[in-house]
Amino acid sequence: MKICVVALGKIGLPLAVQFAAKGHEVTGADVSERVVAMVNEGTAPFPGEADLDVQLKRAVEAGLMTATTDTAAAVAAAEAVVVVVPLFVDADGVPDFGWMDAATQAIAKGLRPGTLVSYETTLPVGTTRTRWAPMLEQGSGLTAGTDFDLVFSPERVLTGRVFADLRRYPKLVGGINERGTARGVAFYQQVLDFDYRADLPRPNGVWDMGNAEAAELAKLAETTFRDVNIGLANQFARYADTIDVxxxxxxxxxxxxxxxxxxxxxxxxxxxxxxxxxxxxxxxxxxxxxxxxxxxxxxxxxxxxxxxxxxxxxxxxxxxxxxxxxxxxxxxxxxxxxxxxxxxxxxxxxxxxxxxxxxxxxxxxxxxxxxxxxxxxxxxxxxxxxxxxxxxxxxxxxxxxxxxxxxxxxxxxxxxxxxxxxxxxxx
Structure with missing residues (x-):
């Protein structure tokens, strides 16, 4: 396949390199000229990601990985587009979609019939269906779910060990309709590898979540659980300090x-x-x-x-x-x-x-x-x-x-x- 990965940050770049390692032709799109230049040289633009420097260089030398600042052109040449643009939240918990809106508008300009678009950035529930689908439709003149497929598939990796985590954790996929979900599942089955884990309720691999909202909630739920669990541990710790335990x-x-x-x-x-x-x-x-x-x-x-x-x-x-x-x-x-x-x-x-x-x-x-x-x-x-x-x-x-x-x-x-x-x- 020809794949476009939008945003070559600490998650997007290792993801793009993973796709290239499976033999796919990958173009990374990023607004930073510095990042694009370094990627095209086969040099990781940030330190600390295990094996990224070696795998990136290998992918570039094999002609399977390139980068550009022209997102629309990269999307126009792709069969699948994976979006990993950051989403920010202000002090009051209000999402700032600025960067993602800009990236989505650029994607829409290059969108062609038959393309699969997958958002991996963690989102509030409902964003894929109610924000990205209309925005992509308006900018492209195409209809989501009919002319192109749209899914949400949350990244579930930790920086520093992205390649290992991509193998270890199931990939969750949910689309805005049944056809899109099936296509998203098939896509990730072709670009990822998985380690066997006996502790899972279902076999490791790509999991069909049914719809985008279920996939969006799954990512929020698993990370929110950790925050709540740590909060409880902190409450226990503060009480323990009062009783010398x-x-x-x-x-x-x-x-x-x-x-x-x-x-x-x-x-x-x-x-x-x-x-x-x-x-x-x-x-x-x-x-x-x-x-x-x-x-x-x-x-x-x-x-x-x-x-x-x-x-x-x-x-x-x-x-x-x-x-x-x-x-x-x-x-x-x-x-x-x-x-x-x-x-x-x-x-x-x-x-x-x-x-x-x-x-x-x-x-x-x-x-x-x-x-x-x-x-x-x-x-x-x-x-x-x-x-x-x-x-x-x-x-x-x-x-x-x-x-x-x-x-x-x-x-x-x-x-x-x-x-x-x-x-x-x-x-």
Whole structure:
């Protein structure tokens, strides 16, 4: 097949390379001239994605992968179009469709009869049918479900391990009609590979969800579940702090029983998914009080961690505090909704002087993010915000003068911090 992938970001580019690895001719469309140039050179435009550099170079050299800024032209030459353009949500949980609208309008200009269009960006329920279908029809003069097929198939992968996750998790597909759904299922069966998993209720592979709304809800439900579960774990942890109980011991005990799957508490919930998709769900279902309460509970955790520091340290006025980790999670160079921002803000609100260090970022990059970069200044307190592997071997010998450490991720070695006060959430 000839396939167009719209948006060559951290999900779209590995997806395009996966399609090419199956022998299909793939054109990636992106608004960034820099990204397009690097892809055409066979160079990954971002670090950290396992095996992407090797597979991208192989696909380009084989003539199976090219990139362009002309989305309409790429769509016009394609039999299938896969859309992975970012969707943003504002502070009030209102979706900002700006980038996706622009991409959809460009797709419509190049749309030809017989094309399959699949949206993979996580969406509020109903968006595929009520927003994208009319927009594609208006821009192309074609009829969705008759002249072209339209489906929703959510991405379910984690950056850094996209290729492995594409094999491990079932691909969910739902269209605006039965014909489109069947065609979407057939498409993904041709472009993906799957590992066998005995723990699934149905065989691994491509799952027919019946319609677009079911596929849209499935993605919102699975990510919202994680946010609610973490929110519950954080509530348990905060209570455990009041009764001198180690919540990790409690969670281990609970999860030894097959009906309990409690997640782990922590200083923040970050990334493009978990902090965002519950808000999309709430946009559909504003009466979902459980979802709203969990989101609020998780958003409070950076302030709670700073309160733990203040309780252990005392007055934080003029205290020089090192925040370890700008990334939203360990091993990933990404700060989307990272807990570093509210943690720094909470420290400043208490009169402290925060600094930020991260093994994946230079001081200049941190400064560009608006963060006070650490340059080796003496510090008297530490807050661990991200679970980078490097922090497992960090200790008091590396930061002499520290009086208190709050490990918001339980990643540090207590023995390396012996002699000072070490606090954990739920400990």
């Amino acid at each position: 180690d919540i990790d011991t409690v969670i281990d005990a609970c999860n030894s029983q097959p009906y309990s799957h409690i997640h782990r508490p922590g200083i923040a919930v970050g990334g493009h998914c978990i902090p965002v998709y519950p808000r999309l769900y709430l946009w559909n279902d504003p009466a979902a009080s459980v979802v709203r309460a969990a989101r609020e509970a998780n958003a409070e955790m950076p302030e709670y961690a700073v309160q733990l520091l203040a309780d252990a340290y005392g007055d934080l006025t003029d205290a020089e505090v090192l925040v370890l980790g700008a990334s939203y999670r360990g091993g990933v160079k990404e700060t989307a909704f990272s807990g570093v921002f509210p943690t720094v803000a909470a420290l400043k609100a208490r009169g402290a002087q925060p600094y930020v260090s991260d093994p994946m970022y230079t001081p200049e990059e941190l400064a560009a993010l608006g963060l006070p970069a650490y340059h080796g200044q003496p510090v008297t307190a530490v807050v661990v915000q991200a679970d980078h592997a490097e922090y497992r071997t960090l200790g008091l010998k590396d930061l002499p003068g520290v009086r208190v450490i709050v490990d918001g991720r339980r990643v540090t070695d207590p023995e390396r911090w012996a002699g000072i006060r070490r606090e954990v959430i739920g400990g």
